Amino acid sequence: MQTVKSIPRSLWITFLLSAVALVVGFLGYRLELALPATPDINNTYTSLTQPAPTALGSYDVLGHVVSPQEAAQLQQEEAGREQLLPENGAVKVTEELLRLGRRTFYSETFGNEVFQTDVVGALKGPINLVTMTKAIAALGGKPTTNLQVPVDEDFTVGGRTFKEGTMLNTGLDVPARSLLPLGLRPSIAQGKLRVGITCAACHAAVDNRTGRVLEGAPNNDLDSGLILALATNSAAMFRQTSVNPTQVPPGEHTYINADGKSARLPDAKALENAVDAALLTWPPGNFDSSGTLVNNPSQNPPSYTFENYPYGWSGFSSVGWFHGLTTLNNNVHATNSYQSAF
Numbered sequence: 641m642q643t644v645k646s647i648p649r650s651l652w653i654t655f656l657l658s659a660v661a662l663v664v665g666f667l668g669y670r671l672e673l674a675l676p677a678t679p680d681i682n683n684t685y686t687s688l689t690q691p692a693p694t695a696l697g698s699y700d701v702l703g704h705v706v707s708p709q710e711a712a713q714l715q716q717e718e719a720g721r722e723q724l725l726p727e728n729g730a731v732k733v734t735e736e737l738l739r740l741g742r743r744t745f746y747s748e749t750f751g752n753e754v755f756q757t758d759v760v761g762a763l764k765g766p767i768n769l770v771t772m773t774k775a776i777a778a779l780g781g782k783p784t785t786n787l788q789v790p791v792d793e794d795f796t797v798g799g800r801t802f803k804e805g806t807m808l809n810t811g812l813d814v815p816a817r818s819l820l821p822l823g824l825r826p827s828i829a830q831g832k833l834r835v836g837i838t839c840a841a842c843h844a845a846v847d848n849r850t851g852r853v854l855e856g857a858p859n860n861d862l863d864s865g866l867i868l869a870l871a872t873n874s875a876a877m878f879r880q881t882s883v884n885p886t887q888v889p890p891g892e893h894t895y896i897n898a899d900g901k902s903a904r905l906p907d908a909k910a911l912e913n914a915v916d917a918a919l920l921t922w923p924p925g926n927f928d929s930s931g932t933l934v935n936n937p938s939q940n941p942p943s944y945t946f947e948n949y950p951y952g953w954s955g956f957s958s959v960g961w962f963h964g965l966t967t968l969n970n971n972v973h974a975t976n977s978y979q980s981a982f
Contacts, residue, residue, distance in 0.1 A: 695733065700961045702729040703949070731961055745839045745855070749825055753836030761872030763835050766791055767808060772821070776814055783851030786861055787812040787821055798869055798916030808870075811861035811924050813844070816851030822859075839969070842927065843943040856943040858925065865922025865937070874919060875911045879931030881918035885911055943968060 697708035701723065706714070714720025724730045731737070756762045763769060767789050775789045788807040795802055802808070812821035820826070823841025827834055842864075845857040868874055878885060891907035918935050922928070926937040941953050945965045950958035957964035 696735065698733045699724055700731045700733070703959070703961060703963055706730075729961075745844075746823075747825060747838060749827075749836030749838055751836070753825070753827055753834040755876075756836055757832075757834035759873060760868070760876045761874075762867065764872045765797075765870040766795055766802070767810065767867055767870050769826070769833070769835070772812075776819065776821070779814060781817045783816040783818075783846050783848065784814050785846050785848045786810065787814055798913060798918075798920045800917075800920055808866065809861075809863060809924070810867060811859065811863040812841075813846040813853075813859060813862075815846050815853050822846060822853065839943070842940045858940040858942045860925040860940065862927075862940065863922075863924040864927050865919040866924075869916040869919040873912070874915045875908070877919065878911065878915050879933060880928045880935075881915055882933060882935040883911065883914045883918055884933055888914060941968075 695708060697711065699706040699711055706724070711724060714724055722728060724732075757764070763772070771789045771792065772787065775787055787810045789810055791802050791804055791806040791808060793804050810821075812824070814821050821841075822844055823838050825836050825838055827836065840853075842859050842862060843856060845854045845859045846852070847854055868877055885906045888906035888911045890904035891910070893905045893908070894902050895905055897903040921935065922937045926939050928935065928937040943965070945952065945957055945963045945968065948957035949963040952958075952964055952968075956967045960967035
């Protein structure tokens with residue numbers, strides 16, 4: 641009878657450790673994690689001077705507010721109940737709706753972290769997670785309306801040179817005791833760290849005196865042009881500037897054009913430098929959200945709609961639910977900043 645030799649204990653340990661490492665690696669690749677981005681409700685001002693325009697139990701019917709008392713009367717008749725149906729454009733204000741809106745405002749990136757990180761390379765240049773983390777740690781829990789990030793080494797971008805030790809004024813707001821700038825949300829998916837932006841980056845601000853968040857107020861000193869210019873592939877933002885790639889001298893890389901002929905792509909370095917230079921002209925608190933090949937940034941607007949009807953800074957308050965709030969919010973989620981910008 642043949643004797644079966646036992647497997648050495650060391651081999652068993654090696655096998656088990658390898659199996660554990662494989663499982664952990666697989667889970668780390670498949671697992672998606674995102675850091676919470678919604679501030680403590682006690683650390684925010686929901687408005688500057690005015691109460692909310694609608695109360696719990698009220699309805700908004702295509703911009704017309706129905707109070708809880710009016711809703712109760714309408715519910716007594718069939719015609720009134722029909723008027724308050726969702727399919728007829730009625731939206732009921734509930735605790736769940738308010739929580740959803742607030743969570744979306746602070747936490748929803750609409751998937752833009754893929755474009756920001758993988759394409760544009762935002763926060764991969766001189767302003768990155770390491771230098772930003774050091775800058776936030778230096779605050780010691782204090783708030784700021786302008787996170788200053790130090791430059792680690794000399795570099796030139798868009799024809800402008802930044803010396804080592806220069807403090808870059810990002811305009812990013814950091815609430816008191818926060819580990820992240822307002823409106824930035826890091827996440828890990830398939831083993832890769834990415835950073836996306838939310839509405840709060842441009843449409844909320846920190847009160848420098850109290851450290852609390854002013855919800856809906858514009859971030860008037862956010863230097864998105866500088867942050868984008870320092871990204872590793874700012875050229876992806878050419879549509880938000882006046883840089884036309886067809887006018888950039890050709891480089892060494894070729895492609896097959898629509899006529900089936902070999903043609904040369906624009907010089908990558910020249911295109912990057914041109915876009916960087918254009919982005920550096922954006923004043924703090926301004927952003928160009930339209931991909932029109934015209935470099936004309938406009939000021940970050942507030943997200944207030946209460947008592948703006950039928951006006952507002954662009955007339956948006958005359959259209960849509962909650963006196964234009966839905967119109968204001970949805971504009972930027974199309975082909976504008978959330979799909980093609982920082």
